Amino acid sequence: MVNDGTSSALVADILVLVKNNVVLFLVLLVLSRCIYHRYFHPLSKYPGPLACSCTRLWKAWSVYNGHTELDFIDLHRKYGSIVRVAPNELSFASPKAAHDILAPGNGFTKTEFYKAFPPKHAPDIFTETREWKHAAMKRVAVVPYSLASVQKMSPWIEDVQNEFIAKIGEYADSGRVCDLGDLLHYFAFDVIGEFAFSQRYGFVAQERDIGGTIKLIDNVQWYDGIVGQVPELRHVLRESPVFQYLLTLLSPPQVTQMALGEIAKRKKNKTDGFFLEPERRDLLGQLMEGSARDPGKFSEMDVFSVAHGAIGAGADSTASTMQSFFHFILSNPEIHRKLSEEIRGAHLSPNVTWAEAQDLPYFQACLLEAMRLRPAVGLSIPRYVPKGGAMIDGTNYPGGIVASINGWAVHRDALFGDNVDQFRPERWLSGDVRDMKKHMYQFGGGGHLCIGRNLAQFEMNKIIPQLLENFDFELVYPGRPVKSHSTFFVVQSGLEVFVRRRK
Numbered sequence: 001m002v003n004d005g006t007s008s009a010l011v012a013d014i015l016v017l018v019k020n021n022v023v024l025f026l027v028l029l030v031l032s033r034c035i036y037h038r039y040f041h042p043l044s045k046y047p048g049p050l051a052c053s054c055t056r057l058w059k060a061w062s063v064y065n066g067h068t069e070l071d072f073i074d075l076h077r078k079y080g081s082i083v084r085v086a087p088n089e090l091s092f093a094s095p096k097a098a099h100d101i102l103a104p105g106n107g108f109t110k111t112e113f114y115k116a117f118p119p120k121h122a123p124d125i126f127t128e129t130r131e132w133k134h135a136a137m138k139r140v141a142v143v144p145y146s147l148a149s150v151q152k153m154s155p156w157i158e159d160v161q162n163e164f165i166a167k168i169g170e171y172a173d174s175g176r177v178c179d180l181g182d183l184l185h186y187f188a189f190d191v192i193g194e195f196a197f198s199q200r201y202g203f204v205a206q207e208r209d210i211g212g213t214i215k216l217i218d219n220v221q222w223y224d225g226i227v228g229q230v231p232e233l234r235h236v237l238r239e240s241p242v243f244q245y246l247l248t249l250l251s252p253p254q255v256t257q258m259a260l261g262e263i264a265k266r267k268k269n270k271t272d273g274f275f276l277e278p279e280r281r282d283l284l285g286q287l288m289e290g291s292a293r294d295p296g297k298f299s300e301m302d303v304f305s306v307a308h309g310a311i312g313a314g315a316d317s318t319a320s321t322m323q324s325f326f327h328f329i330l331s332n333p334e335i336h337r338k339l340s341e342e343i344r345g346a347h348l349s350p351n352v353t354w355a356e357a358q359d360l361p362y363f364q365a366c367l368l369e370a371m372r373l374r375p376a377v378g379l380s381i382p383r384y385v386p387k388g389g390a391m392i393d394g395t396n397y398p399g400g401i402v403a404s405i406n407g408w409a410v411h412r413d414a415l416f417g418d419n420v421d422q423f424r425p426e427r428w429l430s431g432d433v434r435d436m437k438k439h440m441y442q443f444g445g446g447g448h449l450c451i452g453r454n455l456a457q458f459e460m461n462k463i464i465p466q467l468l469e470n471f472d473f474e475l476v477y478p479g480r481p482v483k484s485h486s487t488f489f490v491v492q493s494g495l496e497v498f499v500r501r502r503k
């Protein structure tokens with residue numbers, strides 16, 4: 001009795017003490033958590049900034065500032081190839097580590113980071129973190145995304161190409177300055193429209209970001225990129241009803257509407273199965289076909305989410321890669337001259353074919369080099385180490401920690417030769433480059449290798465040589481870097497050029 005009374009009094013005293021010193025207790029709590037993470041946590045032996053070992057806010061701040069890729073290059077140059085970038089996360093910059101983390105079937109899984117991205121109730125191939133569900137969606141989606149399927153969409157992709165070439169011709173004829181970067185972005189968006197929905201959205205024709213769709217995607221991805229660094233907060237910052245309401249006030253969910261609208265139209269207008277025209281086997285029709293075959297494994301909701309994913313993932317990524325390519329080429333006169341000579345001596349078809357582009361070794365080297373130095377994804381790709389731990393680059397790491405890779409840092413490893421910061425396509429043209437090719441992560445890797453890479457490669461391999469075959473380009477501001485801001489993708493602007501016709 002006496003003891004009970006004493007301990008109750010003690011508890012009451014402590015509560016009063018805490019109540020009167022709330023701020024002090026909070027500071028002590030944060031401090032002791034920080035000391036634990038810095039000195040006693042299983043990852044405490046790994047180097048990294050003090051702020052990173054205590055909190056994930058450093059990463060959120062880095063994404064907020066928009067230059068995560070550069071921050072990660074700096075971190076690895078300062079601290080080495082393994083850096084502790086958050087209390088529970090190590091960033092790896094060695095190509096061998098990247099291979100081990102991403103290799104299919106090794107048990108590493110996507111983290112909560114991906115849950116910050118929309119659509120909220122219908123994860124797509126990119127945001128789905130359950131491997132079994134991801135595999136089920138991918139089984140249906142790999143068919144329309146295969147190179148063979150993309151090639152069958154060639155006539156409609158070439159329509160966009162021709163419209164684009166005509167548009168660039170207008171700039172050449174008028175002598176006006178052309179924002180090639182923006183136009184390439186519009187081109188990539190219109191290609192997605194044709195490939196996914198048999199729709200021409202008209203970004204190229206109107207030369208503008210219709211409905212602010214691109215801007216909206218960039219802003220949402222930027223916001224989600226920040227929230228994804230502290231995923232516990234997504235319930236408040238991303239998924240709460242209040243936030244969802246505010247979002248609809250700020251901007252209608254265009255991308256969601258775009259995908260839903262296309263599905264509704266298809267159901268209403270269908271003339272031949274799920275396709276608008278029998279020969280035109282676009283992404284949406286093939287997804288609907290897949291769902292009709294086995295709705296238990298690939299539902300109507302999956303059709304929506306995979307189609308939605310194409311809009312969100314397909315344009316920024318491809319545009320960013322083409323913008324980097326042109327900026328590098330136009331900033332290096334000797335490389336520009338050699339590339340133009342190769343393309344112009346190759347007697348290409350008016351609509352350059354995929355096969356013709358594969359026979360342009362210098363062009364392929366330039367494209368690889370652009371993707372090495374400026375991969376389109378600027379944020380790190382995070383994975384959970386499987387329960388029970390796993391080997392990464394010869395060392396065992398505890399299960400449950402996050403292992404991440406940033407393509408910008410990995411692609412600057414000594415494996416890629418000398419002067420890794422320099423744009424030097426020749427590095428791809430001599431000696432045995434198989435190991436370098438194997439360790440390029442511009443499209444991610446393993447079981448989560450970019451599903452849209454065939455489409456992206458296809459359109460880039462057609463439009464870039466065609467542009468260089470038909471026009472001479474010159475930077476309006478030579479020596480000025482492109483402006484960039486990493487959301488998830490590296491969103492770029494400021495690629496203004498003068499254009500002249502060649503023929």
Ligand code: HEM
Pocket residue numbers: 125126138192309310311313314315317318321375376377381382441442443444445447448449450451452453455456457
């Ligand atoms: C040059 C253009 C592109 C680049 C550089 C690129 C890059 C990437 C990267 C690095 C990943 C891995 C992300 C991760 O693991 O977190 C990825 C995944 C993905 N990409 Fe792309 N991408 C490109 C074009 C496209 C296109 C055109 C589409 C669709 C139309 C697309 C759809 C996707 C999807 C759905 C995923 C998730 C794959 C999975 O987790 O299985 N991408 N992409």
